[in-house]
Amino acid sequence: MxxxxxxxxxxxxxxxxxxxxxxxxxxxxxxxxxxxxxxxxxxxxxxxxxxxxxxxxxxxxxARLRQQASVEDVDYRAARGLDRALFQKLAEGQWIDAHDNLALVGPSGTGKSWLACAIGQKACRDNRSVVYHRWPKLCEELALARGDGRHPRLLKSLGRADLLILDDFGLEPLDAGARHDLLEILEERYGRRSTIVTSQLPVTAWHDVIGDPTYADAVLDRLVHNAHRIELAGESLRRARGKQAKSA
Structure with a gap:
């Protein structure tokens, strides 16, 4: 030696x-x-x-990304309506520098979470801070945090990341606590940081999911008006690959 x-x-x-x-x-x-x-x-x-x-x-x-995904591995051949030029442009990350948002919507199995994680991984590679959460699980964590004094600290941490990914939004209607927390998160991030929201529901249905009209208007004003959109369609990729495996 x-x-x-x-x-x-x-x-x-x-x-x-x-x-x-x-x-x-x-x-x-x-x-x-x-x-x-x-x-x-x-x-x-x-x-x-x-x-x-x-x-x-x-x-x-x-970041604790749910999927080990990268933008270089995106399958553009799958019949799900993914605009290649748009996705590659978003992967470059200028929209994150501009503090815009991204709504990624479509039926279950069309790869929303995977694509969101791919953009998150690219943001990490570009030296940006990223935090991933499944929205249903985050709601549970925030509810528990109210009882043990961690709530302000958790909300603050959600406001700091350059890119916050909220996955599986809208699986069930929001209660009063979840509505308040979502508004606080987006208020802290508006004009300062970027957020990706994935959902099986179209953006037009988010108002009803949020519930209270006043909260819904405030949330969507901070989330949607400056949001890029990727709208996917078609059969579940998991189901399609399962059929291919059986026929092979």
């Missing part, structure tokens, strides 16, 4: 990527032909790469 004062200093300074590259170059015969500038460039490149990987790992861990 290589022993060198420079290697010790790199470790002491926390420059582990540079330290690993230094050790590899010192033991590689072909590295003897490199000048000092090339050596330094390789060390810095390895350090930068290691730090990017660490940041991405931390962001993905914090």
């Amino acid at each position: 290589l022993k060198h004062p420079t290697l010790d200093q790199l470790h002491a300074l926390g420059l582990y990527g540079m330290a690993k590259a230094f050790a590899e170059l010192a033991e590689a015969p072909e590295a003897n032909g490199l000048d000092r500038n090339d050596w330094l460039a390789l060390l810095l490149d390895r350090e930068a790469s290691l730090r990017r990987d660490k940041r991405l790992t931390a962001r993905l861990r914090a």
Whole structure:
């Protein structure tokens, strides 16, 4: 194992990527032909790469995405009405910088959650903070948090992420607590952060799901008017793939 004062200093300074590259170059015969500038460039490149990987790992861990999805793996051949040009444009993320929202709607099994997670994973790769929640489960967590004093802290954490994904919205009507929490979340994020909402229901039905007309108007005003929309259709991809597997 290589022993060198420079290697010790790199470790002491926390420059582990540079330290690993230094050790590899010192033991590689072909590295003897490199000048000092090339050596330094390789060390810095390895350090930068290691730090990017660490940041991405931390962001993905914090995001807790439901699906291991990526925008490069999207299936555009499936008959579900996914606009390739629109989705690829959204994957670039300018709408997140503009603090817009995204409504991703369609029948069960058309890949809404997967697509939302793919955009979330790309946002993490672009050094943006992301948080994923299934809306029904989040409602339960918020209700419990009211009783143990965590409610303000949880609401605040939902307001901080660059991109918040609320999956499976509208599976059942909102009660008074859920209506209030949703409005507080969106009020905190409006004009500052971006939100993806996935739902089996069309956007036109969200007013009824929210229930109280005053709350519904306030929520949709903060969520929908600046929202891009992806509207999917067709048969469940899970069902279609199951049929293909049986016929194979």
